[in-house]
Amino acid sequence: MQKITNIIKKTDRIALALLVCSVIITVLMGVTHPKFLGKSNLQGMLIQIPEYGILAFGMMIAMIAGGIDLSLVGIANLSGIVAAVVMLNLGGNDFSIVTAILAALSVGCVCGLFNGWIIGYLEIPAMLVTLCGLQLYTGIALIITKGPAITGLPESFSNIANGTIAGIPIGALVFVFITLILCYLLYSTVYGKCVYLMGTNMVASRFSGINNLKITMLTYAISGVFGSLAGILMVSHYNSAKSDYGSSYTLLTLLIAVLGGVNPNGGRGKVQGVVMSIILLQLVSSSFNILRVNAFVKTFAWGLILLLIMTATYLIERRQSRD
Amino acid sequence: MKYRIKTFLTTNEMIVVYIIIGLAVLIGLVNPAFNSISTVVNLSRTMLVTLIFAMCEMMVIVSGGIDVSFPAIACLAMIATGNIMLKNQIDNIPVAFIMGALIGASLGALNAILIAIIKMPPLIATLGVSSMTSGATLAIFGAKIITNLPGKLDKLYKVSLYTYTNAEGITYSLTILILIPIFICLLGWLLLKFTMFGRGIYAVGGDIRAARIAGFNVKGILFFVYIFSGTMAGIAGVTYMILMRAADPSVLMGSEMMVIAAVVMGGTRITGGHGTVIGTILGVTLIALVKNNLIMLGVPAHYQTFVVGLIMIIGTSITSLKAKHIANSIKV
Numbered sequence: 109m110q111k112i113t114n115i116i117k118k119t120d121r122i123a124l125a126l127l128v129c130s131v132i133i134t135v136l137m138g139v140t141h142p143k144f145l146g147k148s149n150l151q152g153m154l155i156q157i158p159e160y161g162i163l164a165f166g167m168m169i170a171m172i173a174g175g176i177d178l179s180l181v182g183i184a185n186l187s188g189i190v191a192a193v194v195m196l197n198l199g200g201n202d203f204s205i206v207t208a209i210l211a212a213l214s215v216g217c218v219c220g221l222f223n224g225w226i227i228g229y230l231e232i233p234a235m236l237v238t239l240c241g242l243q244l245y246t247g248i249a250l251i252i253t254k255g256p257a258i259t260g261l262p263e264s265f266s267n268i269a270n271g272t273i274a275g276i277p278i279g280a281l282v283f284v285f286i287t288l289i290l291c292y293l294l295y296s297t298v299y300g301k302c303v304y305l306m307g308t309n310m311v312a313s314r315f316s317g318i319n320n321l322k323i324t325m326l327t328y329a330i331s332g333v334f335g336s337l338a339g340i341l342m343v344s345h346y347n348s349a350k351s352d353y354g355s356s357y358t359l360l361t362l363l364i365a366v367l368g369g370v371n372p373n374g375g376r377g378k379v380q381g382v383v384m385s386i387i388l389l390q391l392v393s394s395s396f397n398i399l400r401v402n403a404f405v406k407t408f409a410w411g412l413i414l415l416l417i418m419t420a421t422y423l424i425e426r427r428q429s430r431d
Numbered sequence: 432m433k434y435r436i437k438t439f440l441t442t443n444e445m446i447v448v449y450i451i452i453g454l455a456v457l458i459g460l461v462n463p464a465f466n467s468i469s470t471v472v473n474l475s476r477t478m479l480v481t482l483i484f485a486m487c488e489m490m491v492i493v494s495g496g497i498d499v500s501f502p503a504i505a506c507l508a509m510i511a512t513g514n515i516m517l518k519n520q521i522d523n524i525p526v527a528f529i530m531g532a533l534i535g536a537s538l539g540a541l542n543a544i545l546i547a548i549i550k551m552p553p554l555i556a557t558l559g560v561s562s563m564t565s566g567a568t569l570a571i572f573g574a575k576i577i578t579n580l581p582g583k584l585d586k587l588y589k590v591s592l593y594t595y596t597n598a599e600g601i602t603y604s605l606t607i608l609i610l611i612p613i614f615i616c617l618l619g620w621l622l623l624k625f626t627m628f629g630r631g632i633y634a635v636g637g638d639i640r641a642a643r644i645a646g647f648n649v650k651g652i653l654f655f656v657y658i659f660s661g662t663m664a665g666i667a668g669v670t671y672m673i674l675m676r677a678a679d680p681s682v683l684m685g686s687e688m689m690v691i692a693a694v695v696m697g698g699t700r701i702t703g704g705h706g707t708v709i710g711t712i713l714g715v716t717l718i719a720l721v722k723n724n725l726i727m728l729g730v731p732a733h734y735q736t737f738v739v740g741l742i743m744i745i746g747t748s749i750t751s752l753k754a755k756h757i758a759n760s761i762k763v
Contacts, residue, residue, distance in 0.1 A: 232751045235554055236701045240743040243688055247737025254733050359562050362555065372552045408566025414559040415545060422549045
């Protein structure tokens with residue numbers, strides 16, 4: 109018994125609360141609508157999770173570093189389009205798919221480095237830079253496609269998101285892999301420690317000998333690479349590339365990060381909390397679909413949940429500081 | 432005196448003026464059709480609603496925050512006013528504007544409570560309110576566009592201050608609605624320039640703690656700014672409805688980037704504490720000029736997003752480099 113209470117004490121309180129919520133929703137929905145736990149619904153959820161889950165990781169790492177990355181959706185679409193163009197021009201065989209993925213990842217990296225350089229060197233607030241970035245990258249994507257979607261992508265490419273290994277969608281495996289990499293980066297490297305320190309206090313990190321510009325650029329580059337990964341999954345899922353896919357994901361990723369306990373002022377946030385909030389939101393979203401709730405009500409609910417969580421956090425913190 | 436002229440010629444406002452003049456000359460040279468009164472009339476029509484948005488956004492940014500909820504608020508005000516008036520057979524212009532303003536003010540108050548009392552970061556609070564509002568708008572009123580506006584509102588569209596007929600017989604008319612943004616700009620200018628309250632907005636944006644110690648009512652100022660912003664957004668929504676002769680529940684969504692771009696181009700610092708009404712008007716003019724006339728330069732329409740993004744990046748970089756330069760020169 110002692111052991112169990114210790115484990116509960118050690119785990120993140122936010123992650124625990126989210127886990128309890130998820131279990132409650134799963135049980136409630138599973139009892140009232142058995143379709144909820146059916147194979148097709150579970151697989152559908154696992155296909156959708158990686159798309160915005162990886163975007164949410166990008167948002168999370170930028171927020172831990174004390175910034176924000178609103179350009180993620182722009183990066184995702186731009187790199188998805190670059191991948192599609194490369195693939196179509198190289199003929200659509202396996203070699204072209206690998207080249208396309210590498211091209212997309214490097215596009216994400218370059219976009220992220222550009223964001224990071226402007227934020228770190230010119231010292232313009234991250235929010236404004238990434239807002240401009242969103243406009244800029246969407247604009248480039250629009251120039252490449254001239255508006256309509258790029259279609260006719262090879263069959264084997266759409267298997268990346270839609271295919272399964274032993275019943276588990278490949279995208280979900282990619283998501284698990286990315287989660288492990290992110291845990292390693294944040295918890296087991298010097299870079300991770302630097303990010304948390306820089307997010308907590310910029311001046312202190314400079315005086316303790318951390319190159320803030322380098323860390324900022326690295327952070328946004330990683331965030332950009334995550335963005336392009338999500339872009340590849342999105343293009344593979346829809347089997348087409350367009351400049352305005354996933355425009356609702358910006359708010360959603362912000363919501364996930366805040367819900368998962370990432371502090372918008374920087375310096376705090378854990379991978380487990382964010383993973384739990386991704387799962388919880390997907391459960392809520394799926395239950396809405398099964399209950400046939402109007403899609404606009406979903407938008408309303410996201411906004412309401414975001415505001416309620418922020419208010420609750422504020423009230424809890426105020427009570428703690430009083431004690 | 433010479434120093435004064437030099438500083439005047441290098442202010443942010445003057446830089447925007449140079450860019451506008453350069454762009455206008457360039458477009459005029461490439462396409463002589465640009466050089467006519469119709470351009471001015473069209474430009475003021477495009478600017479009309481954007482200018483109202485930009486004025487409230489400028490005030491919010493000067494106070495150190497940001498507001499991305501105004502398109503959603505404007506859409507709700509537009510469609511709700513349209514629906515209520517049609518259902519209850521109300522046909523009265525002041526009632527329409529008052530209704531829009533009240534809807535806007537109540538949502539602005541929600542923003543203010545979240546930001547001033549619960550101390551949420553303004554971006555997250557207004558994003559949440561924006562999502563809630565647009566979701567509720569579409570869920571309650573549906574995605575249907577109203578085109579049969581009440582008679583008097585529809586008639587207001589045809590009232591014009593000035594009409595111009597060109598050689599081919601096409602008539603361009605400057606609508607009377609242009610008086611609304613002009614009035615709001617004047618009001619904002621008087622408030623920011625000549626009242627203690629207006630100076631308080633700058634003080635809060637510059638340093639919130641210093642403002643509190645100096646005796647400003649910080650919460651009151653933040654409340655005023657966000658409620659003012661919401662009210663103006665509501666009025667802008669009703670104005671847009673009359674201007675377009677239709678109420679569309681999602682037409683304004685996504686315009687927030689353009690408005691923030693215009694405000695920042697006009698020399699308002701995104702970190703707060705700096706910004707002028709004249710600069711904002713110039714910024715809006717520049718963005719409207721780019722939006723309306725890129726096609727005249729032979730640039731395809733799908734380049735528009737990219738060009739606006741580029742202008743935003745360059746504009747903010749210039750402002751930030753200047754701020755850095757000033758910060759360095761004080762030390763020497």
